[in-house]
Amino acid sequence: MHANEAYSALMAHMRDVVALSQVSGLLGWDQETTMASGSAMQRSEWMRAMGSVIHAKRTDPRIGEWLAAIDMAGLDATGQGNLRIITREYERQSRVPAELAAEIARVTSASQGAWAKAREAGDFAGFQDTLSEVLNLRRQEAEALADGGDLYDALLGEYEPGMTAVELDVLLGNLRKGLVDLRLRVGESTVEIPDLQGSFSSDQQMLIARELAGAFGYDWSRGRLDLAVHPFSSGSFDDVRITTRVAENDPFNCAYSTIHEVGHAVYEQNIDRKHGLTPVGNGASMGVHESQSRIFENQIGRSRAFTGHLYRRMGAVFGDIGIESAERFYHVVNKLRRGFIRTEADEVQYNLHVLLRYDLERALIAGDLDVGDLEAAWNERFAADFGFAVEGAANGVLQDVHWPVGLMGYFPTYSLGNIYAGELYVGLRGDLPDLDDDLTRGDASKAVAWLGEKIHQHGGIYQPSQLIERAVGHAPTEEPLLAYLNHKFGGIYQI
Amino acid sequence: MHANEAYSALMAHMRDVVALSQVSGLLGWDQETTMASGSAMQRSEWMRAMGSVIHAKRTDPRIGEWLAAIDMAGLDATGQGNLRIITREYERQSRVPAELAAEIARVTSASQGAWAKAREAGDFAGFQDTLSEVLNLRRQEAEALADGGDLYDALLGEYEPGMTAVELDVLLGNLRKGLVDLRLRVGESTVEIPDLQGSFSSDQQMLIARELAGAFGYDWSRGRLDLAVHPFSSGSFDDVRITTRVAENDPFNCAYSTIHEVGHAVYEQNIDRKHGLTPVGNGASMGVHESQSRIFENQIGRSRAFTGHLYRRMGAVFGDIGIESAERFYHVVNKLRRGFIRTEADEVQYNLHVLLRYDLERALIAGDLDVGDLEAAWNERFAADFGFAVEGAANGVLQDVHWPVGLMGYFPTYSLGNIYAGELYVGLRGDLPDLDDDLTRGDASKAVAWLGEKIHQHGGIYQPSQLIERAVGHAPTEEPLLAYLNHKFGGIYQI
Numbered sequence: 001m002h003a004n005e006a007y008s009a010l011m012a013h014m015r016d017v018v019a020l021s022q023v024s025g026l027l028g029w030d031q032e033t034t035m036a037s038g039s040a041m042q043r044s045e046w047m048r049a050m051g052s053v054i055h056a057k058r059t060d061p062r063i064g065e066w067l068a069a070i071d072m073a074g075l076d077a078t079g080q081g082n083l084r085i086i087t088r089e090y091e092r093q094s095r096v097p098a099e100l101a102a103e104i105a106r107v108t109s110a111s112q113g114a115w116a117k118a119r120e121a122g123d124f125a126g127f128q129d130t131l132s133e134v135l136n137l138r139r140q141e142a143e144a145l146a147d148g149g150d151l152y153d154a155l156l157g158e159y160e161p162g163m164t165a166v167e168l169d170v171l172l173g174n175l176r177k178g179l180v181d182l183r184l185r186v187g188e189s190t191v192e193i194p195d196l197q198g199s200f201s202s203d204q205q206m207l208i209a210r211e212l213a214g215a216f217g218y219d220w221s222r223g224r225l226d227l228a229v230h231p232f233s234s235g236s237f238d239d240v241r242i243t244t245r246v247a248e249n250d251p252f253n254c255a256y257s258t259i260h261e262v263g264h265a266v267y268e269q270n271i272d273r274k275h276g277l278t279p280v281g282n283g284a285s286m287g288v289h290e291s292q293s294r295i296f297e298n299q300i301g302r303s304r305a306f307t308g309h310l311y312r313r314m315g316a317v318f319g320d321i322g323i324e325s326a327e328r329f330y331h332v333v334n335k336l337r338r339g340f341i342r343t344e345a346d347e348v349q350y351n352l353h354v355l356l357r358y359d360l361e362r363a364l365i366a367g368d369l370d371v372g373d374l375e376a377a378w379n380e381r382f383a384a385d386f387g388f389a390v391e392g393a394a395n396g397v398l399q400d401v402h403w404p405v406g407l408m409g410y411f412p413t414y415s416l417g418n419i420y421a422g423e424l425y426v427g428l429r430g431d432l433p434d435l436d437d438d439l440t441r442g443d444a445s446k447a448v449a450w451l452g453e454k455i456h457q458h459g460g461i462y463q464p465s466q467l468i469e470r471a472v473g474h475a476p477t478e479e480p481l482l483a484y485l486n487h488k489f490g491g492i493y494q495i
Numbered sequence: 496m497h498a499n500e501a502y503s504a505l506m507a508h509m510r511d512v513v514a515l516s517q518v519s520g521l522l523g524w525d526q527e528t529t530m531a532s533g534s535a536m537q538r539s540e541w542m543r544a545m546g547s548v549i550h551a552k553r554t555d556p557r558i559g560e561w562l563a564a565i566d567m568a569g570l571d572a573t574g575q576g577n578l579r580i581i582t583r584e585y586e587r588q589s590r591v592p593a594e595l596a597a598e599i600a601r602v603t604s605a606s607q608g609a610w611a612k613a614r615e616a617g618d619f620a621g622f623q624d625t626l627s628e629v630l631n632l633r634r635q636e637a638e639a640l641a642d643g644g645d646l647y648d649a650l651l652g653e654y655e656p657g658m659t660a661v662e663l664d665v666l667l668g669n670l671r672k673g674l675v676d677l678r679l680r681v682g683e684s685t686v687e688i689p690d691l692q693g694s695f696s697s698d699q700q701m702l703i704a705r706e707l708a709g710a711f712g713y714d715w716s717r718g719r720l721d722l723a724v725h726p727f728s729s730g731s732f733d734d735v736r737i738t739t740r741v742a743e744n745d746p747f748n749c750a751y752s753t754i755h756e757v758g759h760a761v762y763e764q765n766i767d768r769k770h771g772l773t774p775v776g777n778g779a780s781m782g783v784h785e786s787q788s789r790i791f792e793n794q795i796g797r798s799r800a801f802t803g804h805l806y807r808r809m810g811a812v813f814g815d816i817g818i819e820s821a822e823r824f825y826h827v828v829n830k831l832r833r834g835f836i837r838t839e840a841d842e843v844q845y846n847l848h849v850l851l852r853y854d855l856e857r858a859l860i861a862g863d864l865d866v867g868d869l870e871a872a873w874n875e876r877f878a879a880d881f882g883f884a885v886e887g888a889a890n891g892v893l894q895d896v897h898w899p900v901g902l903m904g905y906f907p908t909y910s911l912g913n914i915y916a917g918e919l920y921v922g923l924r925g926d927l928p929d930l931d932d933d934l935t936r937g938d939a940s941k942a943v944a945w946l947g948e949k950i951h952q953h954g955g956i957y958q959p960s961q962l963i964e965r966a967v968g969h970a971p972t973e974e975p976l977l978a979y980l981n982h983k984f985g986g987i988y989q990i
């Protein structure tokens with residue numbers, strides 16, 4: 001077979017795989033936003049049937065033949081990106097025995113329900129055996145994937161291709177030191193920041209959410225906004241949907257959930273159209289994806305300039321919100337709060353939650369920590385980094401769905417995303433010195449365009465760290481993120 | 496292979512086919528109700544990929560081997576029903592050459608757009624060549640399917656298995672005579688019936704729509720109600736969704752569109768659960784489906800008893816609607832109107848629209864009528880049966896999407912549905928003599944339960960005419976429908 005023919009045949013095959021995977025994604029969206037509760041059993045049959053079809057296509061032995069016939073050096077960057085992703089997926093699917101994959105699917109599906117019950121009861125001991133089983137299966141999978149290499153790296157590679165635990169240990173270890181130090185200093189500040197009071201109508205919150213999505217470049221002609229219990233963004237190319245939630249006493253929840261998900265969605269929408277329905281037609285990694293949602297939400301959305309705009313819009317829509325100035329509003333938006341829950345944490349403490357999970361799952365995978373000792377280890381680490389004790393397993397080791405469903409090696413991509421966002425924000429500010437003038441008017445388009453050029457358009461062509469390095473000119477470190485946080489919160493808390 | 500093993504293997508295979516077909520159905524629902532306009536191109540790629548996967552599974556040569564190994568006589572009624580449906584589908588897929596099927600898909604997809612433009616321009620001549628091409632391809636398909644038999648029967652069999660044109664000619668010919676006669680007599684009546692006047696809010700119409708769906712037994716835990724340009728019901732088993740539309744000046748449109756779609760949906764929802772995800776887990780045919788939507792909408796929904804309930808509910812929700820009594824309201828609901836459009840027609844004239852199309856498409860398929868003469872033939876027949884002249888092709892030969900997309904052999908199932916509904920209504924009234932007491936209170940549950948027992952629960956186990964015969968004790972004829980219409984409209988118009 002000629003190399004060009006093999007590449008064309010492979011890409012035609014992958015077009016179906018990508019399309020069918022996107023269909024599965026829509027089924028997931030529908031399940032979370034639209035489906036009636038009584039349709040759940042049938043839906044799981046649909047997902048099983050789709051999964052079976054996609055798996056058969058992903059493990060089609062012709063893929064191996066096509067890959068062998070293609071001359072990688074003869075391809076351009078796009079072709080090489082596609083080949084890299086296809087090869088990785090194919091090797092992954094080939095290395096993991098079908099029985100193990102099926103067993104993992106079965107156990108993690110059941111364990112989610114067991115976890116939900118255990119969390120409600122605050123009973124980690126009752127969930128321990130299930131978690132051990134999940135961990136054991138994922139370690140077996142990691143052994144199959146690692147091919148003699150590091151087990152944690154094998155799992156991490158699924159979410160952040162090319163990243164290693166050795167690199168993470170340095171980046172995240174440094175990040176932890178800086179964050180604990182900053183948290184302690186904020187704790188000693190005498191600055192008092194009030195909370196937002198009152199009730200804010202759902203319709204008005206959604207009006208603002210739609211405005212915000214537009215301000216951050218969301219393309220309404222290729223997506224939609226709905227409500228979901230846990231906001232998410234879903235889809236790629238020409239159908240990228242976002243969800244948000246409304247808490248009547250906290251309009252920031254809706255506003256910043258929306259901006260966060262718009263960050264994910266606009267990334268997907270802005271990938272060069274020519275990559276639609278190809279393997280590089282998705283974001284580069286979980287970490288890079290999170291960098292976009294977080295830079296939209298935090299560095300831009302929670303900036304003094306943009307909160308100035310939001311202050312005026314909220315005043316116009318809700319009437320008097322009881323905060324006397326835009327500067328005060330900026331402080332309220334960015335206030336540090338004592339809390340147990342990762343997903344509710346502020347910019348300073350969020351990554352401390354993630355780093356705790358990273359170190360614990362590293363130890364679990366390495367066999368240095370038993371599941372039986374996990375809760376104690378969690379509580380000890382929490383007290384050390386946050387300065388107060390966990391109250392109950394639902395506020396601690398049982399709070400996240402990730403481990404119960406087998407997502408081990410996933411957590412560090414959250415902090416990597418913040419580290420990438422820190423790097424990108426320096427570059428963005430350097431290239432757009434007058435950005436605040438726009439943000440004050442509620443116009444984020446130049447920032448979005450800068451990210452579009454540096455990150456979005458490329459989709460999955462480059463490895464994540466390579467993509468960031470191309471954008472900022474050097475390998476990413478935690479320093480810009482720490483400098484940004486120290487500067488911002490040093491100002492707000494006068495420390 | 497043992498017969499039992501073959502049956503189990505076949506049914507496991509079909510479970511995937513059914514599930515994947517249902518996924519395609521959800522994609523269609525999403526496209527009509529939810530999807531953004533800019534997602535259309537990607538969606539067609541999804542449909543193509545799903546169609547390709549489903550086609551490959553439907554034509555899997557193992558199906559032929561399994562079918563050959565199964566002893567039909569050793570199966571119960573459910574097994575025989577499944578075998579009958581699977582065999583029919585497999586033969587259909589095997590007889591039609593893949594290139595012809597692909598060409599039909601390509602041409603009918605493009606012709607829909609051409610038809611929409613031609614209809615807007617009222618230009619049948621400009622659409623003639625496209626329609627000829629579609630007709631030619633469908634005749635080729637019919638030849639492949641008919642295997643020497645009648646071409647029209649081959650097309651009809653796709654929608655109404657077991658029915659033949661010879662039988663239809665008798666049933667529908669008699670029906671036409673009776674309806675033309677009734678229409679003429681109503682035309683000579685001196686009774687004057689007013690129209691509903693005013694504006695009716697969308698929210699209030701949807702409130703009534705939801706009440707009506709509940710009154711007719713729609714299970715909200717396994718479905719939902721949304722808006723669509725052309726109302727439809729979609730899905731089967733545990734996920735059956737309905738749509739409706741709202742016209743601010745005509746609340747009957749929303750109410751009766753809803754009841755009609757609930758008829759389709761409740762049929763699917765009430766099929767015995769054990770048939771879920773199997774070939775018999777759908778309604779028996781298009782005709783039987785339409786019998787349920789029409790008996791819900793017309794015989795029950797437009798009855799004097801049920802309109803009495805609706806009159807009180809509309810008064811309570813909208814306030815004074817300007818109609819002095821329930822009896823008068825019953826007349827307004829059932830008023831005959833002069834009109835060109837099938838989908839807007841009343842109970843008397845609706846089937847005249849269908850019969851016109853049936854006779855014309857019979858002649859087209861038989862080669863007795865050229866597409867070039869179709870518009871003239873339509874207009875001549877319309878004037879004869881309706882008593883006035885068609886004004887423009889958009890009001891005549893171009894009004895329906897069916898022929899442009901290749902749906903030839905489909906139209907008669909609408910009238911068959913009405914004929915079946917006429918038969919079933921006699922049985923239902925005979926078994927439930929006090930039904931009007933319930934309907935007057937807005938309670939259709941006993942009627943729905945009767946239909947559930949006689950029709951719904953059986954799904955596709957029996958051939959359509961066999962199913963109706965089991966329910967009413969004899970082969971269906973047009974006489975009960977005509978007797979019902981003569982009685983009802985004879986009373987309203989005092990003729």
